[in-house]
Amino acid sequence: MKAYIQTNKSGEFYNVNAFVAFEGFKNFGYEIEKFVDAHEISDNNPENIVVGGIGNIRKRLQNLNIRRPDKEIDYPEELKSFLKRNIWESTINQVFADKSSWNIFIKPKTETKLFAGKVIQTEMDFLGIINEEKDIEVLCSELIDFKTEWRCFIRYKEILDIRRYKGDWDTKIDLKTIVSAINSFTSQPNSYALDFGVNEKGETILVEVNDGHSLGTYGLSSSNYAKFLSARWSELTQTEDYLNF
Template structure:
């Protein structure tokens, strides 16, 4: 069993997620090897887990001749009732040219830039370009007092971690369970982020695929199991950590 872990050019793990993955996979006996860019990997064994950003994971899948949709799952059709706000796709340039659509939250599927609110022209600095019209998700504004990440593995909640807001708030677990049941096209490993809005409603923030995901404090062993479940599904190989 082998796992490739992404690093920066100086050889350090590219972020804390990579380090946690290294600790967990090493514990379970995986041989680990550092890499900077997936283009540099010369072995093409699909069962070898690749840990890294969305771009490198997509590169690796292309090298393995494995089809993966260009669009991330973000807002699955089955889960629209749990969003409780309007969300639609657009592009940076289209939005910039339509001021009446401003005062919304935007983000890219590939984390090209951090999600942000755009309310005036200065909010477009650094994200708009004449050379490329970036596809984005647009969302009506909703204030979330507290947010949690729910890690799902094989249809079960593996862990729930608060990543924003007050520690003494609570969400409606029944809403999370209902969303999980409604998401019939769910992958083996993914995360559902939920927030508590100003009306104390438990609202789905977004869904994130399990192949390139922030840990938010999940244990190294659970993170390793989580990554292994999703990678094995993507590559149609055995999940050696399915226990």
Template sequence: MKAYIQTEKSGEFYNVNAFIAYEGFKKFGFEIKKFVDVDEISDKNPENIIVGGIGNVRRRLQNLNIIRQNKEIDYPEELKPFLKRQIWSSTINEIFNKKEWNIFIKPQIETKLFAGKVIKNEMDFLGLIDNERDTLIWCSELVNFKTEWRCFIRYKEILDIRRYKGDWDTKIDIELVKDAISQFTLQPNSYALDFGIDENGEIFLVEVNDGHSLGTYGISSADYAKFLSARWSELTQTEDYLNF
């Protein structure tokens, strides 16, 4: 079993997530292989996991001739009741022309195209408008989240929950998280449910994130390796050697 982990040209792991993955897979006896450019990997065995940025992970899947649907799982239909706010599909040009201000937008397909941002006026479109093509986006009503958590879900069970924003003494409703998991019928083998709480104490589902290349947010190295392995094996239709 091998784990290919992305590094800088210097040989240092490209970020803390890569290092934590290294620690985790090493614990479980994986042979660790470093890489800088995913296209340089000649190994064609889909069982061997890759750890890196979202672009590299998806390019590796392409290189293995594995088809992954392009659309993200940000807002699953089954979880709409947990969103508690209006979310709709649009394009950059449509929002700009309609002057729909005071909303949050993020790319629907090209997740690395730009970071999700709040649109308050025309100036917020700088760098977003492309005259050659229009960009498909998600739009959301604004919610002032005071605290946010990432819930790591693996095989329909909560693996860990990590607060990444806000007050340390705010509590998340675990039963609500479990309810969301049970309602998410088409869930992948590993993914994250991000929840936030507003100034009135109401809890919202912020978004859902695919599990193939998420940040650690403080999760243990062993759990992180198990989390990544679950999703990679599902995408490649291979055995998950860490399914225990």
């Protein structure tokens, strides 16, 4: 078993996530091989896991002739009731032209790496995201003031861990809501994250859903992180998950 893990050009792991993955897979007996760009990987064995940024993951899947949807999970149809706000599709130019629609959150609909999701309130917020040659498709969301936010790591329909990444440490999240969302998400992949937030009223509300193929650790243990990545990689490549225990 082998795990390819992304580094920078100096051979250092490109971020803390890569290092944690290295520790996890190494402790499970995986042979570790470093890479900078997924095009460097010459073997054609889909069982060999690749750990890296979303761009390199997509390159590797493409090189293995594995097709995946360009659109990320984001806001699954089955989980609309957990969002408690309006979500709609638009384009950058349409949003820019309609000032009455501002005071919203937007994120790329299909091309995830184009820009980080951001709040649109003034013309200055469009700097760096308007493309004169292409009108970028976006997902728009009404704003909610979350007091605290958590990432819930889900593996094989069970909670692997919950890690707070923003806000007050003493806020309580409603576990029943999380379990209900897992049970409602009928099209869920083998590993993914449910990001939940709690507002000033104490309501537990779904922020978004993220695919499990290239997520950050947010403090997840190295063994759990390796298991989490392995579950999604094996599903994408239709190979055996050797860490399914």
